[in-house]
Each structure stands twice: as C-alpha cells, then as structure tokens.
Amino acid sequence: QYRHKWQLASYPTCAVLHEINMQYDADFTLINNGHYRDVFSYSQTFDGGGSQRMVMKELRFEYDHEFTDASRLESHRRDAVAMGRLAHSDRIPNIYAACSNAQIVDVSPEGDLEQHVLMEGESYRNYTSVQKLAMAVQVAEAIADVHEAGIAHTDVAPKQFLLLDGRYQLSDFNRCRFLKEDDQGKQCLFYVGKNPGKGRSPEEYRDDDLSPKIDVYSMGNVYYYMLMGFKYFDGYKTRKAQSIVKGGGRPPLSEEVEQSKDPAIQHIVRGMRRAQAQEAEDRPPAREIARYLTEALATIAGADQVVF
Numbered sequence: 433q434y435r436h437k438w439q440l441a442s443y444p445t446c447a448v449l450h451e452i453n454m455q456y457d458a459d460f461t462l463i464n465n466g467h468y469r470d471v472f473s474y475s476q477t478f479d480g481g482g483s484q485r486m487v488m489k490e491l492r493f494e495y496d497h498e499f500t501d502a503s504r505l506e507s508h509r510r511d512a513v514a515m516g517r518l519a520h521s522d523r524i525p526n527i528y529a530a531c532s533n534a535q536i537v538d539v540s541p542e543g544d545l546e547q548h549v550l551m552e553g554e555s556y557r558n559y560t561s562v563q564k565l566a567m568a569v570q571v572a573e574a575i576a577d578v579h580e581a582g583i584a585h586t587d588v589a590p591k592q593f594l595l596l597d598g599r600y601q602l603s604d605f606n607r608c609r610f611l612k613e614d615d616q617g618k619q620c621l622f623y624v625g626k627n628p629g630k631g632r633s634p635e636e637y638r639d640d641d642l643s644p645k646i647d648v649y650s651m652g653n654v655y656y657y658m659l660m661g662f663k664y665f666d667g668y669k670t671r672k673a674q675s676i677v678k679g680g681g682r683p684p685l686s687e688e689v690e691q692s693k694d695p696a697i698q699h700i701v702r703g704m705r706r707a708q709a710q711e712a713e714d715r716p717p718a719r720e721i722a723r724y725l726t727e728a729l730a731t732i733a734g735a736d737q738v739v740f
Contacts, residue, residue, distance in 0.1 A: 435582050439610035442509050443516060446531035452488065465492060466604070468504065473539055485541070491533040507606045508533045514583050514605040521581075523574035525594060525601050537603070538596055545571075545600055546590035549657050561696035562733045564658050567600060568700050569729055571654050572722035574602035579644045579718055584609045586624050586642070588650035589631060590657045611644070619643070630665040630673035634710055637674045645712035648721070652707035655700050659689050680710050699728040 434440055454460050454472070464471040469489045477483040491504070512530035515537070519526065525538040545567070559567075571593060578585050585592075587607040593600040612620040621641035633649035635642060656664045664683040665673035676682075685701070692698060703725050709715045 433614075434610060434612050438513065438517060439582065441513065443513065444531045445529040448529035449488075449531045449534050449536065454488075454490075460488075463487075466606075468492060468606075469508075469533065476536075485539045486528065487537050487539045489535050489537065504533060508535070510608050510610065511535065511604070511606040514578075514581075514608050514610075517581050517583070518577060521574075521577040522597070523570065523577050523599070523601050525596055525603050538594075540594035540596050540603075542595040544591050544595065545593040545654070546657070548595070549590060549661055550663070561694045562729070565696040565700055565725060565729050565732070567658060568655055568703060569722060569725045570600045571602075571651055572703070572718050572725060574600070575647050575651055576717070576719035576722050578602065578608075579647065582611045584611060584622065584642075584644040585647050588647045588654065590654050593654070628670075630663075630668065630670055630677075632674075632677070633712070634678050634680075635712055637678050643712050644718075645715045648707045648715045648718050649712075651718065651721070652704040655704035655707070656683060656685075659697065659700055659704070660686060682708055695728070695732055699725060699732075 452474070460472050460474045462470055463473045466489075468491060470492050472488045472490070473485060474488060475483045476486045508530075512527060512535050515524060515527040515535075516530075518524040525540070527535060527537050529536040574593070575585065575588060583605070585602065585605060585608050587604065588602070592602055592604050594603050595601075607624070609622045609624065612622070614620055621643055623641055624636070627636035627639070631650060631653045633642075633646045636646055653664050660683075665676075666683075668676075668683075673683075689697060689701065692701075703721050706716055706724075707721060
C-alpha cells in the first residue's frame with residue numbers, strides 16, 4: 433500500500449496553462465526535448481508588474497494522438513506531484529502549474545551538469561577539486577531529499593541536474609516511483625519496465641524488482657562524469673557495458689584520478705565506490721554519502737568558502 437494519500441492524488445492547475453497562447457506568443461522558443469515532451473522557454477508576465485522566464489513542457493506534437501494515453505498521463509501526474517511535494521527543498525526546481533501532460537517549471541539559463549562537463553570542458557577543467565567536491569555534495573543532497581519524501585527518481589543522470597540559484601538541482605520526475613509499504617511497515621520493492629543504456633545498476637540490468645538504491649548507484653555514475661570529464665563506458669558497446677556491470681565491473685578510472693593525492697578527489701572517489709556496491713543492500717543511503725562528503729568538504733575548505 434502507498435505510504436501517503438498524496439501519492440494517489442492529482443493537483444491540476446489547468447487555468448494557469450490555459451492563459452498561455454503558444455500560437456500567437458512570439459516569445460516562445462523551443463529549447464530542448466525529451467522522448468515524449470518538448471521544452472519551451474517563454475517570459476511570464478505578472479499582474480502586479482514584472483516578468484520571469486519560465487519553461488513549459490508539453491507533449492511533442494508527433495505524439496498528439498497520445499494526449500489521453502493512460503500510462504503517459506500517470507507518468508506526468510507523478511512528475512508534477514513529486515515536484516510539488518518537494519517544493520520545500522532548495523535542491524529541486526520549482527513547479528508553478530501542471531495539467532494533463534503539460535507543466536510549467538523553473539528555467540535553467542546556466543544549463544545542466546552534463547553540459548558543463550562535456551560541452552564546456554575548458555571552464556569545467558578550471559573548476560578546483562574543492563568545487564567539484566561541493567558539486568558532489570549537492571548531487572547527494574538532492575537525491576537524499578527525494579528518497580526521504582517517499583520517492584525514487586529512477587532516472588538519475590548528469591543531464592537531470594540543473595544549475596539554478598548557484599546550486600545543482602535534480603529535475604525530471606516523469607519516471608519516478610512513489611514508495612509503498614507492506615502491512616508491517618516494510619518498504620516494498622517496485623518494478624520499472626525498461627532499463628536501457630550503460631549507466632544503470634546491476635539489478636536494473638537483471639530485471640529485478642528495485643529499490644531507491646538504484647538512484648544511489650546512478651549517483652556514482654554522476655561522480656564518474658565529474659572525475660573523468662566524459663561519459664561512463666565511453667567507447668563501449670551497450671551490451672558489453674551492461675554485461676560488465678552485471679558481473680561486478682565498473683568503468684575504469686584514469687591513473688591520474690585513481691592515484692590522486694588530492695583529498696577532495698579522494699573523497700569523491702570513495703563516495704563513488706560506496707554508491708556503486710554491487711548489491712543494493714550494501715550501498716549506504718544517499719543521505720549518508722551526503723553527510724560524509726559534507727564533512728570532507730568542511731574539513732578541507734569550509735563549505736561557505738566554495739563558489740562556482
């Protein structure tokens with residue numbers, strides 16, 4: 433059974449979206465898209481004066497025949513409800529409206545973690561190791577907030593961490609699962625149908641029932657990105673990478689990173705190793721890794737001294 437009534441609820445704010453006219457508003461700009469939704473940036477004006485750029489996500493036009501598809505609606509219901517439940521967290525972007533498959537959320541003019549590592553390599557390489565450790569803390573804290581709200585994200589990746597208000601915030605909850613409990617109050621496992629790519633946990637590739645620890649494993653992949661500056665299993669065939677993960681292997685670190693004497697780098701590596709234990713029960717909770725890295729950051733530099 434679900435832990436909370438809100439996990440079965442919906443809180444549509446359709447009137448807000450119905451006020452927007454995409455056809456006649458020249459300010460609408462297509463900035464990105466996911467598998468099912470286009471992402472538009474636009475300027476929202478307020479009755480009291482002033483304006484703010486926001487993002488509207490809407491089902492891609494080639495999928496307009498699926499506007500009432502039950503699985504799609506349920507996916508986007510969970511997305512909106514999860515973001516609403518996490519409104520208290522400064523590690524999750526704000527959501528302002530949601531209706532059916534559409535929603536309005538914060539815009540991220542500064543991009544995401546994947547862009548910063550892969551597409552802006554020179555500026556990222558200029559980050560100090562302490563700044564990278566601070567980023568690792570933010571990643572762990574965001575995932576911990578999600579889990580403690582009774583939610584598993586199930587799609588943690590560098591591109592999901594948007595730089596907003598000076599910190600990386602975890603977005604895109606359309607694949608999330610709301611956690612259930614049995615009659616004894618024990619957390620139930622859940623199932624996610626498709627687990628593609630090279631960056632998932634061993635249990636996902638085995639098609640096992642899953643726990644929020646899959647997000648902890650994926651957090652380790654984010655740390656690999658940050659340490660190496662490129663994708664995990666870069667150059668490997670997908671099936672080969674999946675076979676390596678199921679067998680207990682991980683993408684190789686460079687000798688420079690593996691043997692680094694820099695304490696900040698050493699702590700990120702340790703956090704990554706702990707997050708990517710082969711068995712889910714051997715991985716610590718995200719909050720434990722967040723505390724470990726926070727203490728390391730405070731010891732090395734003092735958290736209030738870290739700026740991007």
